[in-house]
Amino acid sequence: MAKSRDEIFAQVQNTLVDALGVDEEDVSEGATLTQDLGAESIDFLDIVFRLEKAFAIKIPRGELFPDDVVNNPDYVENGRFTADGLSKLKAAMPHADFTKFEQNPTVDMVPTLFTVKTIVNYIERKLA
Amino acid sequence: MRWIWIDKFVEFEPQKRAVAVKNVSRAEDHLHDQYPAYPMMPTSLIVEGMAQTAGILVGHARRFSERVILAKIKRATIDDIVVPGEQLTYEATLERIDDSGASTTGRVLRNGRLIGQIDIVFSHVDRASGAQIGIPDHNFVFTDDFMRLLRTYNVKDSAQDD
Structure with missing residues (x-):
């Protein structure tokens, strides 16, 4: 049976709690991985590995991030x-929300694209 | 002193699992540095032993062509101390590997009894991004010296040779 968006979010939330050592309540859909959750570049690889395991999917290099x-x-x-x-x-990144980024598309704003919502969108598309 | 924290491999199943041991000797200087009156194996070096065991397993899976670096220790729990005369066993299992890197899980045993778990993420440094952050282009991980050393462990250096 297909997973609901809420179920996907809950699983992504658990994944990020484990990968980044953050509290569950900090992992909202709008939270950015680097600025709000403190992820470093190397955490992205760990997150991809954990998502693959949690959802039993294959995430090709460069597809999510x-x-x-x-x-x-x-x-x-x-x-x-x-x-x-x-x-x-x-x-x-068809799974990312560019609304904010497009207003000021600078390199410094790239982290705003990498949010919890971006991951949930990606997984939702992947499982569809 | 050489930066070698495993004595030998006792099992090596390419792309799957490696088991290495280290005999902890009172003659090793580092045992006496942490608590001078109570020699014991520093936990950080137990983690290093697992990283070497798992790192060689990861490197071997791609025939040592990748520059494998330790990216992240996902989990490290060591529940007891290890003192001179005891033997450490590192059991590393390759959980996943692709072009970007690998993840391993690992069990640490002391004289055959489980005392900890160490899970690691390794990264394969690609040429382009490595150059951007100043990482040398050559394989500084699996050097000629390393490959010579590896042969003394009786681990064949090509997955195709197994």
Whole structure:
């Protein structure tokens, strides 16, 4: 039987509590992984491994967190994503909410794309 | 002193499991540094022993072509002390591996009795992102010296050789 969004969220929440050592109440849908939950870059690999195990899915490298696009210097000028870069980023992350990011698409704002909601959206699409 | 914290492998099942032992000797200086009146194996070095056991298992799975670095200790619990004359056993199991890295689970035994668990995430450093953060391009983990040492453990250095 397909999992409901609430069930997916609860499992993602447990995963992040275990991976990052944070309290359950801190893991809201809007929380950003790095700024709110204190994740470091290396935690992303751990999170991917744990999500794969928790949901019995395979997450190809760069699909959930497309670091090859995020870190591609060709898509950035003076600290801002170019129109092409932004377009590539949106294509690579259909599971992310770009509403806030698009207002100021700078490198510094990238962490706002990596939220708990982004993960829940990704898993929901993956399990659909 | 050499940075070698396992004495030998007693089991090696490529891409699955490795079991290594370390005999704790009173002659080792580090045993006397933590609590001078009570020599014991520092917990941090027990973690290192597991990291070496699991790291070699991970490296071997990709024929030592990847630059394998310890990324994160997911869990480390050691419930008892280890003193001179005792033997540590590290049982590492490869849980998952892909291009980005690997995760392992591990049990620590003292004279055959379970005393702890150490789970680790390893990263495979890719050339492009490694260069961005100043990581050398060559394989600084599995060097020629390391491969020579590995042969003395009787672990074949190619998964295809097994």
